[in-house]
Amino acid sequence: MKKGKFGIGLPAFAVLAFLLAVFNQTLAGLVLLGFVILEEKDEWLTKQCMQALILGLMEPFVRAVLTGFNIFSSVPVLKVIPGTVNGFIEKIVTIICLIWAFIALSKVKKGEDACVPIAHKFAEWAYSFVNAYAPVQQSMPQGNASAPQENAEVRCPKCGTMVPNGADFCPNCGTKVK
Helix, strand or coil, rough: EECCCCEEHHHHHHHHHHHHCCCCCCCHHHHHHHHHHHHHHHHHHHHHHHHHHHHHHHHHHHHHHHCCCCCCCCCHHHCCHHHHHHHHHHHHHHHHHHHHHHHHHHHCCCCCCCEEEEEHHHHHHHHHHHHCCCCCCCCCCCCCCCCCCCCCCEEEEEECCCEECCCCCCCCCCCCCC
16 A cells, blocks of 8 residues: 555545545545645545545535526426425435445545546546646656666656657647657
8 A cells, every 4th residue: 555745545545535525525625635736746646536526516516506497486386396306306416426435435445546427537637737737746866866867757747647758749648848
């Protein structure tokens, strides 16, 4: 199990992120995500925390959409319908989110990707932006510190893929590296 900068296993952070999502602690999940991005700087962990945050936001998002589209509220006889239908849809979304969260918990505690539907793709997309703006830590070369490494790779500024030394363009997205 890979440990982070503070000696805590990275899956523990991911488990915490999904537990915060289960208990609707979105702000705490956002703080955890910020900590992971700024301090731990681990791609897998950042993506898991993003998925957990997105999962935690799904239920409030659905509730806001249902409230916004409450077209029956102006008709007195039909006011009961949206409350019943919206309540039913909210319960179904809550159950689905809980199932996804528990499946994700079982995966991340083993160090696997959570692969939460919708959130997984969004986390991949969002990580490309985080990675483009986050400072890349370069490890110090062994031996003579002033000698350049021959096989050093650089990180693509757009997608974060490691680009072999000497390549002018990223093999993943085609962005000019040099």
